Amino acid sequence: MKTVEEIKAAIEAAVPGAGVEIVQNPGPAAQHSLLLQPEHAVDVAKFLRDDAELALTFLSNVTGVDWPDKEITEKVKVTKMVTKTVDGVEQQVEETVEEPRKRVEPGYLEVVYHLYSMTKKHGPVVLRMRTKNRTDAVELPSMTPVWRSAEFQEREIFDLFGVVFTGHPDLRRILMWEGFKDHPMRRDYVEPDDYDYEPTAHDAVLAKATAHQARIAEQKGAGQ
Amino acid sequence: MSASATRQEGWSKAPAIVDYGEGELLEVSMGPHHPSTHGVFRMDVTLQGEQITKLKPVFGYLHRNHEKLGEGQSYLASMPYTDRLDYICSLTNNWAYALAVEKLVGQEVPERAEYLRVIVGELTRVQNHALSVGFLIQDMGASGTPLMYAFKEREKILDLFESLTGSRMMCNYMRFGGCRVDATPAWLDEVRRVVAGLPKFADEFERLLCTNEILMARTQGVGVLPAELAMSAGVTGPMLRASGVNYDIRKVDHYGIYDRFDFKVPLGSHGDVYDRFMIRLLELRESIKILEQALRDIPDGPVMDPKAKIRNFRPKPGEAYGRIEAPKGELGFYLISDGSGNPYRYRVRPPSFVNLTVLEDMCLGHNVADVVLILGSVDIVLGEVDR
Numbered sequence: 006m007k008t009v010e011e012i013k014a015a016i017e018a019a020v021p022g023a024g025v026e027i028v029q030n031p032g033p034a035a036q037h038s039l040l041l042q043p044e045h046a047v048d049v050a051k052f053l054r055d056d057a058e059l060a061l062t063f064l065s066n067v068t069g070v071d072w073p074d075k076e077i078t079e080k081v082k083v084t085k086m087v088t089k090t091v092d093g094v095e096q097q098v099e100e101t102v103e104e105p106r107k108r109v110e111p112g113y114l115e116v117v118y119h120l121y122s123m124t125k126k127h128g129p130v131v132l133r134m135r136t137k138n139r140t141d142a143v144e145l146p147s148m149t150p151v152w153r154s155a156e157f158q159e160r161e162i163f164d165l166f167g168v169v170f171t172g173h174p175d176l177r178r179i180l181m182w183e184g185f186k187d188h189p190m191r192r193d194y195v196e197p198d199d200y201d202y203e204p205t206a207h208d209a210v211l212a213k214a215t216a217h218q219a220r221i222a223e224q225k226g227a228g229q
Numbered sequence: 230m231s232a233s234a235t236r237q238e239g240w241s242k243a244p245a246i247v248d249y250g251e252g253e254l255l256e257v258s259m260g261p262h263h264p265s266t267h268g269v270f271r272m273d274v275t276l277q278g279e280q281i282t283k284l285k286p287v288f289g290y291l292h293r294n295h296e297k298l299g300e301g302q303s304y305l306a307s308m309p310y311t312d313r314l315d316y317i318c319s320l321t322n323n324w325a326y327a328l329a330v331e332k333l334v335g336q337e338v339p340e341r342a343e344y345l346r347v348i349v350g351e352l353t354r355v356q357n358h359a360l361s362v363g364f365l366i367q368d369m370g371a372s373g374t375p376l377m378y379a380f381k382e383r384e385k386i387l388d389l390f391e392s393l394t395g396s397r398m399m400c401n402y403m404r405f406g407g408c409r410v411d412a413t414p415a416w417l418d419e420v421r422r423v424v425a426g427l428p429k430f431a432d433e434f435e436r437l438l439c440t441n442e443i444l445m446a447r448t449q450g451v452g453v454l455p456a457e458l459a460m461s462a463g464v465t466g467p468m469l470r471a472s473g474v475n476y477d478i479r480k481v482d483h484y485g486i487y488d489r490f491d492f493k494v495p496l497g498s499h500g501d502v503y504d505r506f507m508i509r510l511l512e513l514r515e516s517i518k519i520l521e522q523a524l525r526d527i528p529d530g531p532v533m534d535p536k537a538k539i540r541n542f543r544p545k546p547g548e549a550y551g552r553i554e555a556p557k558g559e560l561g562f563y564l565i566s567d568g569s570g571n572p573y574r575y576r577v578r579p580p581s582f583v584n585l586t587v588l589e590d591m592c593l594g595h596n597v598a599d600v601v602l603i604l605g606s607v608d609i610v611l612g613e614v615d616r
Contacts, residue, residue: 032547032566033335062460063476066550066561066578117563119550119578123460123474126481129550154463157586165294180289180615189294 006127009037012059019052020045028133038117038131043145046134047172050151053120053130061130064152066119067159069166071191073139074112081106112139114168118148118155136168139191147173165190254282257597261290265368265601268611272588272600279596284589291615299575304330304405304542307575312399314577314613318357320349320390321555322613323403328484329551329562330405334544339534342407343486344527348420349390349402350553351516351523355427356383357556358467358509358516359434361608365506366438368605369447375438382430385423392416406537417524424520431514439507448503452591452603455500462587465580466558468607471508472500478554485553489526490519505606543570557581557608579613 007015013025016039026040041049053061080103089098114136121128136143147170148155159170160179167188170176178185187194200217203210260271269290275283295314299307311326312319324346331338338346363379387397393416394400394409402409438444454464459472469476477494479487495511497504544566552561558580565574584607592600 030547032333032545032549034332034547034549036548036550064463065465065552065559066563066576068563068574068576070565070574119561119563123476126476131550152463153458153461153586154583156462157582165296180292182289190297 006125007059009039009130012053012130013039015056015059016049016052019056020048023049025049036129036131038133040133040135043134046132046146047148047151050132050148053132054151058125059130060122060125061120061128063121063123063128064118064148064154065121065129066117067148067155067162068117068119069162069168069190070115070117071139071166072112072115073192075110077108077110078105079108080104113137114139114143114166116145116159116162116168143167144169144171146171147176149173164188167191259597259600260287265604267364267605267609268614270609270611270614272604274597274600276597281592281595281597281600284592284600286585286588288585288611289615291611293616295616296575296577300572303570304544304572305539307572308403309399309401311577312401314579314616315555315557315560315581315610316398316612317360317610318353318556319398319400320353320402321553321560323400324350325551325553325555325560326562327403327405328553329549329564330544332551333547333549333564333566334405334538336406336537337534338407338485339531340486340528341411341530342532342534344523345408345412345532346403346485347487347490347523348412348520348527349393349400351520352386352389352420354516354556355513355520356386357608358513359383359430361556361605362434362438362506362509365502365602365605366444368601369444371444375434378430378434378437382427385426389416389420389423392419404533404537404539405542407531407533411532417527420520421524424517424524427517427520428514431510431517435510439510444506445503447599448506448602448606449501450499451502451595451599452606453499453501454587454591458587458590459500462590463583464558464587465584466554466556466608467508467512468505468558468584470494471497471504473498478552478559482552484551490522492516492519502602502606505608509608541570543568548574552578555580557610557613558584577613577616579616581607581609582614582616585609585614 009027013027016023016025023045024042028038028040030037053059082101083104084099084101086097087100089096116134118132120130134145136145145168147159149159150172157179159173162168163170163176164178164181165188198217198220200213206214255276257274257276258271259274260266261269271287273285273287274281298310308326311322314322359379359382363376366375390400391397393412394402454472456472456474459469460474473496475494475496480494492515495508497508546566546568548565550561550563552559560580561578563576564572567573591603
């Protein structure tokens with residue numbers, strides 16, 4: 006079995022401008038993955054499937070992962086003029102201070118594909134694709150025309166994560182019902198307020214009950 | 230007995246769709262409350278006369294977002310939840326999850342625990358295959374008798390599980406780095422006694438079913454799945470091997486200690502319902518062979534790695550995909566760790582969910598009555614399809 010670096014080189018030789026990056030896996034499993042550019046992903050997938058040496062005919066697992074916006078607080082060195090009293094005289098002095106600065110790293114939705122070969126009996130080769138953001142640019146190319154096994158699994162990711170697969174033959178919700186609005190596997194998913202009365206509420210149920218009663222009172226207040 | 234020895238001539242052709250001309254199409258919703266669907270499962274079927282022209286599986290009635298539950302609790306706390314995925318084979322679910330976490334943290338498993346895993350895993354396979362064949366025959370209309378033969382044997386195996394793990398079906402037996410409790414010598418003797426009786430059961434079952442004329446007429450040439458489609462659709466397990474593709478993860482990945490045992494991978498040649506039925510019976514016999522070898526060779530020793538971390542279990546950041554050959558096909562777990570006590574992402578790759586992808590392709594052109602058989606031969610459990 007080729008290493009990830011060799012597979013990357015083979016892809017770049019076969020699909021010019023594919024722009025594949027290697028994502029290192031620091032864990033002991035060491036299953037490193039290849040990050041594909043969505044524009045070239047289908048060509049790369051076809052190459053991986055049809056290449057005589059790789060022959061990755063079996064797409065085993067398709068998964069979505071949600072990476073929300075990350076707020077990072079970091080210390081930045083800033084040079085600025087500070088008024089200071091030196092030797093009894095007030096002066097403007099240049100000084101370098103560390104200032105905390107907040108920066109938001111935009112989140113994205115990620116789709117992970119685990120490929121094996123049924124004829125060569127090797128694997129896994131892990132592919133990843135990332136959407137531009139988590140709100141409006143969530144399109145990724147579908148792998149269903151290349152491997153049929155992506156059909157239901159991509160529908161599941163569409164249903165639970167909200168990734169829209171372009172080129173999928175039948176993109177509908179699969180586990181949730183039609184007409185359901187949100188995507189439950191997203192990390193910022195809020196459960197609907199479907200509190201049922203319980204006589205001895207405690208812990209999480211008590212918190213849910215309190216929130217529910219507060220919301221009811223608020224609605225009543227707004228109605229009057 | 231091989232699959233091809235008992236094949237009738239002239240049955241191996243899938244029917245073509247007959248055009249009834251201007252006839253009306255009829256839409257039928259089979260399920261969710263239908264005894265043949267093995268749970269709460271629906272098929273939206275479009276019929277032309279008796280023939281299927283379109284079939285869309287509809288599921289999710291049992292959906293409880295198992296994966297989200299897994300993200301909200303510690304690694305170990307998900308172990309009893311995995312029992313509820315494929316509730317027929319809880320021990321292989323435990324094994325797949327333990328294997329994935331062991332890959333994630335680089336944990337070794339002691340020798341005796343590996344043998345115990347093989348023993349309980351293969352017992353699970355025996356009872357699953359016996360049961361799925363029994364249910365298939367039940368779907369065919371042979372009410373009771375063959376199913377009760379299978380249940381009788383399954384009951385003996387469930388009794389073994391109960392005396393080892395404390396529970397008949399929700400076993401919760403494996404841990405990261407071994408097994409929860411050790412087996413006593415008396416338990417192993419009991420397993421030897423049950424395993425010694427299994428070949429007799431297999432003989433009896435095969436004599437009863439394999440050459441039954443009605444069974445052959447109903448199943449041969451029905452629901453053919455070509456090998457190329459099976460590979461492309463990611464079909465795994467007995468269904469894939471019935472289509473003639475030699476792919477058994479026990480042989481490919483050599484996970485656990487499977488390379489020490491001498492066993493064969495039975496292959497079908499037609500890929501129809503009959504081949505799937507036969508493959509399960511033949512695999513049952515191979516499992517008995519593995520069990521005999523494992524029971525002969527099992528060493529003494531600890532069942533938990535003493536260095537395994539139990540409290541404050543926090544894997545280093547990273548990810549791992551671990552998979553095993555569960556009785557229904559490839560069962561995989563994909564875990565991403567961000568260094569905390571809960572997995573950042575916990576994904577189950579259920580075999581019967583993916584195997585259902587080709588249900589429509591297998592059913593097109595067949596009669597409504599055959600859909601029940603074809604679904605029965607896929608061997609689904611809704612606990613893991615819906616998750």
